[in-house]
Structures are given as structure tokens and as C-alpha cells.
Amino acid sequence: MKLGVSNTLDELIEATVTAQHQRLLGSKTGRAILKRLGYEPTREQARSKDIPIQIRDRIKIPPLPRNMNPNFHEGRRKARAEALQSRYTGRQDVAYTDAAEYKSKAAHTAVAVRGDGGLIACCTVLGVETVEAEEVSIALAISQKGIRVVISDSKTL
Structure with a gap:
């Protein structure tokens, strides 16, 4: 406590384990690892679906x-x-997607636009990680009639 550290070792270990657990829940491979280790993710925890x-x-x-x-x-x-x-x-069947975190609140914006910058669809998503917001932006794009190509910078999908 003299060093200004206010968390106990047990609290720090718990926080680290929780953070790693949540990170692993974000992918199919991570969920498989958790299952092999005996951690069964609940429906609420496993948001991503195949x-x-x-x-x-x-x-x-x-x-x-x-x-x-x-x-x-x-x-x-x-x-x-x-x-x-x-x-x-120039192709009208192409959508570009992205997602970004708000600085002012625990939310992300997800957007799909045409090549000329014209808005196709957008929304604000509360309580998700960036990878989930990227998934939402792609879902917004493919839900629109006539979109056949989606270009995203997401490396996790």
C-alpha cells in the first residue's frame, strides 16, 4: 500500500482472468479454448453466433x-x-463498412456507405466491443437490397 497500489493481489488476478475470459469469448477459437478448460460460456456471454x-x-x-x-x-x-x-x-452494389467507439459514452457507431460516401445505413450500438460493432456494420450493409460486395477493414471477421 505504500506504493500507492490500492488493489490486492487477488483482485488483480481476478481482473486479469476476467479480461482474458472476455477476450476469449469474442471468437469461436477462444470459446473452444474456454470449453476445453472447463469454462462453459453462458448464452449472455457468447454473443457471436456462427x-x-x-x-x-x-x-x-x-x-x-x-x-x-x-x-x-x-x-x-x-x-x-x-x-x-x-x-x-462506380459500382452501386458495393458497400464500405466501419465502426468506431464513442469517446463520450459506452457505445459504438456502425456505418455502411457507398463508394461516393452516400449513407446506406448507420446505427449506435450500446454495450458491445469494437469487433461486434464491425459485425453490425457488415450486417447493415448486407441487409440492404442490391448490395453484393462489402469492403471492411476488420481483421477479426
Whole structure:
């Protein structure tokens, strides 16, 4: 306590375990690890659901190119963005999605826009992590009639 630390070791351990548990709940692999360790996530904890096979078979997700670190490969990232832009510019069946955390409240905004910046759909999502807000933004895009291509910067989906 002389160092200004106000939490006990047990409290710090509990906080760390809880944080890791919540992080693992965010992915299918993480939930499988928890299950192997004997932790069964409750319905409330496991928000993400698998996409039904009949829908998943219709979705094509190309792998992300390697060596795209924003700190070391700025030129490569710019070239990739320009290639995507030239391929999809002017198409009305393309949506661009993103999500961001509000600074002022425990919420995220999820948005889907057209290539010209025109709004397709947006919403505010309360009590979720950024990865879940990214999922919402993609869901907003694919729920719109005529959208066949969704471009997202999310690396966790």
C-alpha cells in the first residue's frame, strides 16, 4: 500500500482472468479454448453466433495480403487501397463498412456507405466491443437490397 497500489493481489488476478475470459469469448477459437478448460460460456456471454452454412457458402472472403503492417508497409497498403478503389469505383452494389467507439459514452457507431460516401445505413450500438460493432456494420450493409460486395477493414471477421 505504500506504493500507492490500492488493489490486492487477488483482485488483480481476478481482473486479469476476467479480461482474458472476455477476450476469449469474442471468437469461436477462444470459446473452444474456454470449453476445453472447463469454462462453459453462458448464452449472455457468447454473443457471436456462427453463420448458417447455406449463407456462409455464398460468402467469399479473400485472405488479407501478408506484410500489411501500417507502420512498416505504408506503400503496400496504399497500393492495395488504390487497387480496391479502381476495381469497385462506380459500382452501386458495393458497400464500405466501419465502426468506431464513442469517446463520450459506452457505445459504438456502425456505418455502411457507398463508394461516393452516400449513407446506406448507420446505427449506435450500446454495450458491445469494437469487433461486434464491425459485425453490425457488415450486417447493415448486407441487409440492404442490391448490395453484393462489402469492403471492411476488420481483421477479426
